[in-house]
C-alpha cells in the first residue's frame with residue numbers, strides 16, 4: 001500500500017518527551033476503614049466543590065462568587081494533602097472533610113508545616129458518606145528523607161479533566177478571557 005499524501009521530512013533532533021505525570025489517587029476511607037500515612041505537603045490545599053453527576057467537581061468562582069452549579073447544588077469545602085501512604089513508596093491525595101478539619105484544627109493552621117506528621121483518617125460506622133475524623137501526630141521519619149510531594153492542584157486538575165462540567169467551565173473561562 002502506498003503511504004498517503006506528502007509525508008514531509010523525518011523529524012530529527014527531538015528531545016525525549018517529559019515523563020507523564022503519574023496518576024495520584026484520592027484517598028478517602030470507606031465505611032469502618034482507616035487510612036494512615038505521612039503528610040508530604042507543607043499545607044493543606046482547600047477548595048470548594050460540588051457533587052455533580054456522581055462525582056466531586058470544583059466550584060468555579062464566577063461573577064458574584066458563585067458558579068452555575070452553586071444555584072442548585074450545595075458548595076462543599078474539601079482539603080487535600082499529599083500523603084505517603086501507609087509506609088509504602090506510594091503517594092496519594094488524602095481528602096480532608098470539613099468535619100475532620102474542625103475536629104483537628106492543626107490541619108488548617110497555616111503557621112505550622114504539616115510535612116512529616118502522621119495522619120490517620122477514620123470513617124466510623126457503615127455509611128459511605130459518614131463523618132470522617134482526622135488525627136495528626138509526630139512520625140519517626142526525618143523530614144529530609146521524605147520524598148518531594150507532587151503538586152496537589154495539578155493532580156486534582158488531572159482527575160477533574162475529562163469531566164463535562166470542568167470542560168464547559170474551562171471553555172467559558174477562555175471565552176471571557178478572550179473578550180477582556
Ligand SMILES: [Zn+2]
Pocket residue numbers: 050058059060066067068069070075
Ligand atoms: Zn459553585
